[in-house]
Structure formats: structure tokens, C-alpha cells
Amino acid sequence: MESRLQTTVLSTHPERPAICREGCELDALIQLKTPPLAGVSKQRKPVAIAVVIDRSGSMAGPKLKAACAAAQQLVRQLTPADRLSVISFDDQVRTVVPLSAPSEAAITAIGRIRSGGQTALFDGWRVGMESLLQAEELTGHQKRVVLLTDGQANAGLTRRSEVAPLVGQANEQAISTSCIGLGEDYEERLLTAMAEAGAGNLVHLTSPQQLEAVFTAELEGLNLTLGRDLRLRLNLAEGVKLKQIHNPLEPGADSWIQLGALQAGITPTLAVRLQIAPEDQSQEQVRDLLTVEAQWIHVNDQPEQREAVMRLPVVEVEEWRALPVDPDVQREVLLQQTAKQRRRAMEELDQGDSTQMLYSVQAALHSLDQAQSSPEIDQERKLLGELLDLISTNKLSLARKVMGTQSFMRARGRKLRNQEGHDDF
Structure with missing residues (x-):
């Protein structure tokens, strides 16, 4: 076989x-x-990363500070063969660090990013993507745009039907896209469509303190890409x-x-x-x-x-x-079924049926009752328990974001994170 x-x-x-x-x-x-x-060979293929940071007014304060610190730490983890560009956006897009090797100058420039106005999310992504697409020296590099936002796209292209095909075209040219949503107000449907079309990761964070770990995970994932x-x-x-x-x-x-x-x-x-x-x-x-x-x-x-x-x-x-009956097959089927239950619950919430949405999450948790204990099953129980806590306190928008990212990552065999961004709980 x-x-x-x-x-x-x-x-x-x-x-x-x-x-x-x-x-x-x-x-x-x-x-x-x-x-x-x-x-895996320790002589990894070099990477080229465009970090695209939302600097709109809603990012002001701890969120933007944490985003800049995470980007600065990423610079320190890169090798001289790697390349990095940093783009910031509100209603205008700025190239903070042109595509270049990691340097102290890049770290200093990132520290100067300040918050501004609205959210031209697509335009920020496009400039980051083009920094990788147009560079002639990236023939041997793995290329990715890492997009971070906390708000609704309200300037430039904003529709999923317009944005996702363009992200998909970039992926066809070997530029993947990962999306990080921070807080409770970003448009998760748009980010999901972009991460799906861009063949990258989809991450939801309630706390900006986990941004550094998430940026590091993006680099490690590129390092291990086959x-x-x-x-x-x-x-x-x-x-x-x-x-x-x-x-x-x-x-x-x-x-x-x-x-x-x-x-x-x-x-x-x-x-x-x-x-x-x-x-x-x-x-x-x-x-x-x-x-x-x-x-x-x-x-x-x-x-x-x-x-x-x-x-x-x-x-x-x-x-x-x-x-x-093979217990490994049973366990994986059960985990994927609970991921599908999350997606069903999201659809029910979108239809305004919060009662049925609650039932779907409860049913997913109950389906684990007869499952043999394992690290994966125990983690799943904790994740579903957290979701029920969010729903019981009427944090439905946050619950939808958490369900969406967990379902997305489970379907593709990637690490799941809790609502605070931890993957090691």
C-alpha cells in the first residue's frame, strides 16, 4: 500500500x-x-520574508510595540544569506526596510514605525509581495509575505473575491502568504481567504505578547519546507x-x-x-x-x-x-470531525443561530468522551472547553475567529494554538 x-x-x-x-x-x-x-540538512535554503505590519490607529500602543519587537527579533534570527523587507500601512503604504540582508539599520528603522489612520490592507500586502517578486537575486530563496493586522480592511481592495485570486497568483509564482489576526476586530473571512489562496498559515492572537513566537514559527516553518x-x-x-x-x-x-x-x-x-x-x-x-x-x-x-x-x-x-480497528485512524478521524464541527458552528453563527452554534461545539466536545486519552485528544478537549467559555460569556466574534483558525490549521495538519497564541499548552 x-x-x-x-x-x-x-x-x-x-x-x-x-x-x-x-x-x-x-x-x-x-x-x-x-x-x-x-x-534535514543544517545548510537550509535561504529565505526571503516580507513582513507587512498594520500601523492603523487601532494598532497604537502595546500592539504596534509588540509587532515591531517581533519583527526586530526576526531580523536577529536571519542569516546574511536571507533577505527581509518590512512594509507598514495605514491608508498609505510605506517601505520601512527595502529588501536587504538583515542589519542593525533594519532593526532601527522598524523601531521608528508609528501608528496612523485607516487600513489599506491589500495595498500593504501588494507592496510586500512585489518586493519579493521583483528582486532578481531571490532565485534560490523561499519567499513568504507575513501579514499582521488587527482591523477591518477599509481602504483599497477589500473584497475576498478580489483579493484572494491575486494572492493565489503570487503563490503560483512561489510567494506564499501567512496571515496573523490580532484582537477581536479584524476581518477573519478575508484573512482566511488570503491564507488559503497563499498556502500559508492562519493565526489568531488575543494577546500581542505571542507575536514574537509566531514570527519565529514562520521562520522555522520556512526552514523546514520541502x-x-x-x-x-x-x-x-x-x-x-x-x-x-x-x-x-x-x-x-x-x-x-x-x-x-x-x-x-x-x-x-x-x-x-x-x-x-x-x-x-x-x-x-x-x-x-x-x-x-x-x-x-x-x-x-x-x-x-x-x-x-x-x-x-x-x-x-x-x-x-x-x-x-486501528486507534490511530480513529483518533485522526475524530480530530478532523471536530474541526469540521467548528466550521459548521461558524456557519450557524453567520446565519444568526447562536443556539445551534453552541450545540455544535458541545457535540464536538461530547464526541471526545469515549476517545482514548492521548496528547492530541487532551489538547482538543482544552481547545473546545475554551471555545465554550467564550460562547458562554457572549464573546461570539472572538469565538468565530478562534474556531476559524483552528479549523484551518487542523485540516492541513499544522499546529493548533489556543486563543492566546500558545501551541504548547
């Missing part, structure tokens, strides 16, 4: 080691196992239907499912449920169920692909029911 090439392995993991001749439903994981962190534009496609055999994708993800019009970046030490996982028709007159002992394709662009800009086939024995119903 595996296809191995070099050190990255695409594999399928069914919850039971066989299928039922009389027909059955079967949960399964599709995983792309990357090299362990210890196997490829971009990771996508999966399922080709089902005759008599097999895809009943459900447990991750809160949808296939595109071309049937590919987008997962973003491929990083060392991270195992992108798609959890699915298959519906398998009964065998008619066949007495097959083994049956091919599906073929999985994986594609991505390697850091050397060369296309990579893998293929794996799920092939399982066919047994009678009594034997099938007696087979053990």
Missing part, C-alpha cells in the same frame, strides 16, 4: 486490514510521511464511492485537494470514509479500492509526485466484524 521514492512516502492506512464481501464503509488515512527533523503547492487526488475503483472527507476541506473543480506546504517532520493527512459496494458473483480474495496521487513543487522548483494504491483482502462479514 506504499509508494517509496527517496525519503518521502505516500501511504494509505485503513481502519481495518480488510473489507467485507457483503459491502461496508471504511475510514482511512492518506498520509505523506516526510523525513524526520534530524534528517515543497509547496501540495495536493492530493483520489481515483476510486469501480464499486467504491467517496462518502466523506473528514477534514474541513473541499476538492477543487479539477478534483485536487489543496494542502499547502510540505514540511519536514510534519505528516499531511487526509481522513476519508469510503463506501464499498458488495461483491456480486466475484470470488476475489484481494481488491484494489483506490489510487492516490500526490503532487507538489520541490524547493528546487522541480515537480515531485507520488502514487499509492489501497489494496485490501476481501473477507466474509463475520470475520470482518471481528477485525481490530
